[in-house]
Amino acid sequence: MQAVKVYGLPALFILCWWAFALHQSSQAHYTDREQLARQIEESKARHNVSEIAFIKREQLHAALSGDVDTMLSLIADWDIEAQMMSQVSPAKFQRISPENYLRSQILGRHMKMKRSFGQASPSKLLPFENYLYQTCFEQHNHRFLPQTYAAASLLLALTDPKEIVALPGQMRKETQLYPLSLTQQIPLDIDRYNSEKLHLLNPTIAFVANYSQPSTIQALKDQGVLLHPMGNLNSIGEISRELLTLGAIVEQPQKAELLTLFIEAAMYAIDNQLSLLSERLIAKWGGAPKVLFLNHFQNYSVPSPTSLTGQLLEKIARFDITLQYAAATAPGANWVVPIAKEQILHLNPDCIIIVTENKKALQHEIQTDKSLCDVVAVKNDHIIFLDEATQHSPSQYSVLAYHDLIEALARLL
Secondary structure, eight states, rough: OOOHHEEEHHHHHHHHHHHHHHHHHHHHHHHHHHHHHHHHHHHHHTOGGGGGGOHHHHHHHHHTTTTTHHHHHHHHHHHHHHHHHHOOSOOOOOOOOOHHHHHHHHHHHHHHHHHHHHHHGGGGGOOOHHHHHHHOOOOOOOEEEESHHHHHHHHHHHHHGGGEEETTTGGGGTTTTHHHHHHTTTEEEEEEEHHHHHHHHHEEEEOOTTTTTTHHHHHHHHHOOOOEEEOOSSSHHHHHHHHHHHHHHHHHHHHHHHHHHHHHHHHHHHHHHHHHHHHHHHHHTOOOOOOOEEEEEEEEEETTSSSSHHHHHHTTTTBBOHHHHHHHSSOOOOSEEEOHHHHHHHHSSEEEEESSOHHHHHHHHHHHGGGGSHHHHTTTEEEEEEHHHHHHSSSHHHHHHHHHHHEEEEOOO
């Protein structure tokens, strides 16, 4: 009888909590349906699909950085907007499956409950709440060492920054992705000058790359540090799979799963935005404007079809002329394909999107370069610069790269 009291109360509490949560979900569902019906009627009255709100970049960035509340809010908003757009436009709009939508909301509720327990003092919890806190939300003290930008980016979204002992060199400079308020909580950079300090911090797990120096790997092994080799992140699918793996390793599986569901929903939402934009662009231009995507370091190059950027460009194949050039010039290339100025002139794009670390210098160079002055994009000032760190980040921020690519197209309206 005593055992029933000890274990029965926690079980009863959990059952009651889920009954309440599902009841609230059902009530919210009916409220959403009423709201949807009103919004559809308003949209039909306007007869203007383009008035549906476009995605706010700062919200997208916050969600990809691990903000659970923003993830849940955007997933719900996008689901309603996809239904609205399907009612007022003949174009096909996408949304995550009802099963994945429900899963995201359940995960969010569970993490909010966990957060409320974490903020409470265990001494103030009721006996059955204290039991639940101890059994379900027990935390371990881990210290993580991410050797790659991708690993650090994923870990910053999943874990407390105080659990990360160091960041890859130069990462702190990319404040447009990683604000100083976050990175300043991490004491060290990973470089040879800090090797002794890193040793003293005694990391538990290191996330290493296949190109890591053998001596570094051996030193970590000798110290007893567990090693996780990072996979190749050459697609959104591979990024999501690695995210789930890291979530399990750092004991944040629910947050990792929610973030993968958010990534799926975000890609659909941006696809829908592209569908709306395409109709308007073609109507304005009397056809599809030709868009060329360039990387610039010391010279110009274009991404290969197999690169992560190439896969994003495939989504705008209606406008993109980059991948056709890359496939014809260097079939099978893994990363980039060089392109000369003469070839840019020959392709004569209506718009050029450029990724570079030195925007001001290149902007001046293009404006004064006689070999490019006859390119339509140059003459009409349709040169658009995008952030290099975002576009070349093999992490969850690839979604942000896709968003910025579509926003660049929108500037042609």
